[in-house]
Amino acid sequence: MLSNLQPQAPDKILMLIEEFKADTRQGKIDLGVGVYKDPEGVTPVMRAVKAAEQRIWETQTTKAYTGLAGEPEYRSAMAKMVLAEVPADRLASVATVGGTGAIRQALELARMAHPGLTVHVSDPTWPNHLSIMKFMGLPYVEYRYFDVATRGVDFEAMKQDIARAKKGDIVLLHGCCHNPTGANLTLDQWREVIDILQTTGAVPLIDLAYQGFGDGLDADAEATRLVAQSLPEVLIAASCSKNFGIYRERTGILIALAETTQARDLAQGAMAYLNRQNYSFPPDHGARIVQTILTDDALRADWAAELEEVRNTMLGLRDQLAAELRQLSGSDRFDFIAHHRGMFSRLGATPEQVQQLKSEAAIYMVGDSRLNIAGLNQHTVPVLARAIIDAGI
Incomplete structure (x- = not known):
């Protein structure tokens, strides 16, 4: 074989x-x-990571499984860090194996909800985005993004291309610190992207891998928060690898914002199901570190x-x-x-x-x-x- x-x-x-x-x-x-x-x-x-690990080592009494969706306190702390104001009636989430796992779970979830979707992805993008979609057999098209002449964003071309997305399609966007170009949209340009998504009915999937690496923790999440406040359905894949420096712990989260409480509950169930199919229970050590830091004022x-x-x-x-x-x-x-x-x-x-x-x-x-x-x-x-x-x- x-x-x-x-x-x-x-x-x-x-x-x-x-x-x-x-x-x-x-x-x-x-x-x-x-x-x-x-x-x-x-x-x-990082200093706080060392301190959190010491505290976990001293106080943790078991290595038993956590929940299928991950520890609720971790998911709550991460949702607050990303979104600031957490819309509990709309929000579903699961801990994932890094930001990469969150991207994979998001695409799996989107395909379950709308099997005929197409993913619209920037040209260029993080190569693993394309690799994952090819392996999954997901159809995708690239939208123009990087202007080689100016090394900035070719925003007019981007708008023309993402306007072709259809209702139920996914538009994959980099929340900040675009990989590989480093060229980002302005907040006014994000507002225009939101207008296009409202018109087409396409769903944004925001890859937020570098919150805190660009203009600051809150500034780097500002666009994601604006999208979350403006659109009925949003998927957000966030990573703790860079901003907490815990690359090898593989710590991430997938957040889904739904239009109704019923849709939120369906999303939560589907996301927990996907965790079960792919790796059963998500890893906990990195998530426990992040949870410990985010819920302690001094850390x-x-x-x-x-x-x-x-x-x-x-x-x-x-x-x-x-x-x-x-x-x-x-x-x-x-x-x-x-x-x-x-x-x-x-x-x-x-x-x-x-x-x-x-x-x-x-x-x-x-x-x-x-x-x-x-x-x-x-x-x-x-x-x-x-x-x-x-x-x-």
Whole structure:
């Protein structure tokens, strides 16, 4: 049986990681893998996470299963963090295996509710979005999003494309810190997107993987909150990997907002059923950490303060890189880097130029020229800037 399996295409980012590890050159720079790194190149465990784990270790008396939907206190705390005002009569939720699991469960739920749907997804988007949909056999179409010339959002083209979505279709949107481009919609543009969704009857699925990494915890959720307040049905997939730094704990949540209490109850039952089919009970340790932090004033304050340090570090690196490139190029054509938000920016380089950066300067980034800003520090920024200019980008 197993000999009948077909070889699977390797993940390009994972291949890049292995290639970077095998490179023996001194001073090599990894801008590919999507994790936050401090100036020493370490992905740290946050202070509040350490404190929460200590408290859990001291007080936890059992490792018995939690509920199919996850711990209610965790789901409540996460819904409040994402939405601020929680519409209890409309809201269903389940703990998931990371943000990726939340995306998968959201698409499964949408297909159960409307088997003939099409998913509308930005061009470009996080590659795993497309991989999951292809594996599920879900039909999807890409809507124009990134303007290669300006490295900003091609909003007029985006509006034209998402207006083609039909009632019951899914429009997949990045809540903040767009991956892989770093280019975000303004709040006024979000309002126009909402108008289009109200007209078409399509349902937004918001991927909120980087809340707190862009303009701040509340600012990064502002668009998602506006969508939730404006539309009858909304799906939100949120991740704790980045903002709590618990990547390996695989902690996420799927939130569904329904139009009626009856529809909310149906959604809650279907989501718990999907958890049961896919992994039975969701993992609890990471969720317990998040719950402990969000429900304790002192821990939450310390976590929020450290998250601000992380965010401001990335903003500082963006400003430094844009300034270095402005000086070296004698132009403002790289100022978009300072305007982008989150971990990533897309340079707009060709695959050949990306290869040149790797072969000549030992600088690794994804082939579409997505670079992880958090992979830099103040000493490597000038090295990258010079290499970008030398590669003719």
